[in-house]
Amino acid sequence: MQYQSQSVAKLYFVAAIALFVAQILFGLIMGLQYVMGDFLFPEIPFNVARMVHTNALIVWLLMGFMGAAYYMIPEEAETELHSPGLAVALFWIFLAAAGATVLAYLTINYADLAKLTGNDMLPTMGREFLEQPTITKIGIVVVALGFLFNIGMTVLKGRKTTINLVMLIGLVGLAVFFLFSFYNPSNLVLDKYFWWWTVHLWVEGVWELILGSILAYVLIKTTGVDREVIEKWLYIIIAMTLITGILGTGHHYYWIGAPEYWQVLGSVFSAMEPIPFFMMTLFAFNMVNQRRREHPNKAAVLWALGTGVMAFLGAGVWGFLHTLAPVNYYTHGSQITAAHGHMAFYGAYVMVVLTIISYAMPLMRGRAGANSNKAQVVEMWSFWLMTVSIVFITLFLTGAGILQVWLQRYSESPLPFMVVQEKIALFYWLREITGLVFLAGLVLYIMSFFIKGDEKAA
């Protein structure tokens, strides 16, 4: 760590990991509710557990991205952060808002929360992933603006690298497309159409720029490969991301009332969305193969390689599986969608945040080059436990999804939803058990931080 102010990232990373734990615990609650329908009912109904599960994920990934930016940008710009104080203040505001929101989900009836927070004045609640009260959303915008100002000023006064530029474009895009969450027309079709401008243009658009720049940064640091080479890869990857991903939004417009030409456009462009993810895999492996140094942080390199592979499998392959309109006609909104969602979010975004945490945390904690070998071994065990678990969770949900599609939508005598749910319960049990293995991996991951000692810098 070359600049003192980079260390503000530590706060963000610690909070991210804490929210990660909350996300997984509520995931396990939901998984159990799938097979024991009355579990925690009516205290924590499924929809509440799901809000906590998905919103905690979104917030901790945002915390991870912000931490990554606070760590990377000063070093890339070769200057101290514009205002470390602002970064710390915004952290506490963000954490307090997120904590209060989750607490409110769990303790206040959602309809009462809507009333209490004045949802009637500017109704934005009650839409998937955007369930937060309007005041929380405004808080997110304020935090995002302060954050962009802080890192923007840092980039302006310092060296302008491709990594900083791409990161900044990604983060500005993140803030801009979030503004669509405030548009909630009473016409459901319009609501859905522009809801995707936040959700799709985030995860299959600007977030991939952030992902790419974090990956490129860690690869420069750990492999010592020439910056020119890495930055060229980065540009071509994110070019393919936006060239395929923007019109790829069309794969969400097949069945929500939009005109039929979206079935063609969405199929063609989203079928190409795996390309940038495949390039990410090639990129990570090529750079590690061409490495000019042996970085002592083996765990960080493992996470970086894992991101490439799992993002391609989860977002690329599992996305392609059901993206073509004739296939999607049968799979839309089934457990196949859930399977894809789990591996894509883990493979792309969870893993890239864990990559930068793995690289940066030891340095911020004053360890010479990396954690001790013992700590890294534990961390690598957690990598394999969590990654293999998510692969099996995805496979079990895919199995459930294929059966669901067959029984409920494809066979000659389609069965009602709940009848089908009972027939495929075995897969939900297997998913839940695998979820417990994932939790064990997460516990091990956290334990790895408490193993002392360090490895010398290479």
Place this chain on the structure above:
Amino acid sequence: MSGAFTKSTARNIFYGGSVFFFLLFVVLTFDTMKTLPERDHRENINEQVILGKKVWEDHNCIGCHTLMGEGAYFAPELANVYDRFGQSKEAIVAFIKSRPAEGVPGRRSMPQFNMSDEELEAVAEFLKWTSEINDANWPPNIQG
């Protein structure tokens, strides 16, 4: 990735490609907006449908159900529930009203939301309107 293909070529493809496809997306969005009125039957969005959507949102229905395939996968699809319940708003109202507050032992159950009669009527009207959107014949059958 060598030779004539330089970093600035890659950068130009990124900027040029992104701007071009985003503008194309905006143009297609304008075209979609022009065609939507015939597909979403917005002339039928009355006060009740508007209130119904708000009731739908205020109770976070999307946290368990899908609506036109989007949402959670824990409970049945509702964009065609009006048709599945024999085109009866009364059946929808009766179902929501009759949910036991303490749930059903061992099974998934919808919470008892204690909605007013006005809210119940509105949410049923909203689901009726939703069922009439031209959504390219999705879902494949009445089971959703």
